[in-house]
Amino acid sequence: MSSRHLGSCLCGDVRFEIAGDFEKFYLCHCSRCRKDTGSAHGANLFASAARLTWLCGNAKVATFRAPSSLHQKSFCMSCGSALPGLQMDGALLVVPAGSLDSPLGLRPNAHIFCASRADWDQHLEDVPRDDGPPG
Numbered sequence: 001m002s003s004r005h006l007g008s009c010l011c012g013d014v015r016f017e018i019a020g021d022f023e024k025f026y027l028c029h030c031s032r033c034r035k036d037t038g039s040a041h042g043a044n045l046f047a048s049a050a051r052l053t054w055l056c057g058n059a060k061v062a063t064f065r066a067p068s069s070l071h072q073k074s075f076c077m078s079c080g081s082a083l084p085g086l087q088m089d090g091a092l093l094v095v096p097a098g099s100l101d102s103p104l105g106l107r108p109n110a111h112i113f114c115a116s117r118a119d120w121d122q123h124l125e126d127v128p129r130d131d132g133p134p135g
């Protein structure tokens, strides 16, 4: 039995479903993923056999390919949220983990491209934590 995942963008115009299993889950600290997300790292799921279905808003999905690289980002043209996309001529489905609304039940396989990480991206697990807004 394969799994089913639901996701959406921040404005809610785009909704999608993924049927099938993810094979890899990487936290990528490369400079392109840092630009792409505006954060410390990308968090992407990879699947070669899962199927992506747009439930609504597929006309709002745009894809950007970084010049002279394989880095590609699909996003909602209204709100800019990261969305799933097919890469490698459709052979690989790449899904930003944060775009999913359903529980994932997977832990990342690895942090990758750690040599490229931001200078503030060190021992982040030691930074003070609040359960809500800053106290």
Ligand SMILES: [Zn+2]
Pocket: 009, 010, 011, 012, 013, 014, 076, 077, 078, 079, 080, 081
């Ligand atoms: Zn949106």
Ligand SMILES: [Zn+2]
Pocket: 028, 029, 030, 031, 032, 033, 034, 042, 113
């Ligand atoms: Zn990366």
